[in-house]
Amino acid sequence: MEASLKDKLNEDLKQALRSGDTVKRNTIRLMLSAINNAEIAKQAKLTDADIFGVIAKEIRQRQESIEAFKLGNRADLVASESAEMVVLQSYMPAQMSHDEIVNVAKRIITEVGARGPNDKGKVMPKIIAELKGKADGREINTVVTELLK
Numbered sequence: 001m002e003a004s005l006k007d008k009l010n011e012d013l014k015q016a017l018r019s020g021d022t023v024k025r026n027t028i029r030l031m032l033s034a035i036n037n038a039e040i041a042k043q044a045k046l047t048d049a050d051i052f053g054v055i056a057k058e059i060r061q062r063q064e065s066i067e068a069f070k071l072g073n074r075a076d077l078v079a080s081e082s083a084e085m086v087v088l089q090s091y092m093p094a095q096m097s098h099d100e101i102v103n104v105a106k107r108i109i110t111e112v113g114a115r116g117p118n119d120k121g122k123v124m125p126k127i128i129a130e131l132k133g134k135a136d137g138r139e140i141n142t143v144v145t146e147l148l149k
Contacts, residue, residue, distance in 0.1 A: 005048045005091065006035060023080075027087040034058055052092060052133025059088045096135045098143070104131060105143045117148050 009028055016025040034054050039046050046054070062085040069077040096104075105127055112122045123144050131140060 005051045006032070006046070009035075009091070023083045024087050027084045030084075031055060031058060031088065031091075049129075049132045055088055055091055056133055056136070059085055059092070062088065093134050096131065098139070101131065101135050101140060101143050102147070105140070105147055109144075109147055114148060117145070120144060120148055123148070 009032055013025065013028045013032065015021075016028060031054070034057070035046060035051055038050065038054050042050075062081045065081045066078050066085070069075075069081065105123070108127050108130070109119075109123055112119070112126065114120070114123050124141070127140055127144060128137065
């Protein structure tokens with residue numbers, strides 16, 4: 001049986017502790033904490049797809065922090081957030097291209113029989129579930145909105 005993403009994170013944490021990689025150690029600890037909090041909120045173990053969602057949220061937080069720190073001329077904090085973001089992104093699956101998202105969206109729109117903007121509520125849950133962690137939610141939303149016009 002293949003090890004879960006959470007198991008891989010725990011193994012990588014041990015490696016980071018042994019090697020003295022403080023950025024990776026701290027980032028993985030934060031990630032595991034966020035995953036545990038999500039499991040408590042859900043009252044169930046998270047699947048790898050759910051964990052990708054948690055990691056994506058952490059990446060978005062880093063991106064927002066980097067923007068804020070750039071405005072505040074805090075290059076030191078930009079560098080530390082960027083380093084954490086690199087570690088987080090290393091656990092994400094390869095991101096899909098715009099064209100790949102469009103193809104999946106077209107298939108799902110056909111499957112659910114969506115005809116216009118009012119059917120977006122039928123399409124979004126299915127496409128988000130399928131592409132969780134593989135594509136940014138905002139980009140998915142933009143593609144679906146365009147296709148349903």
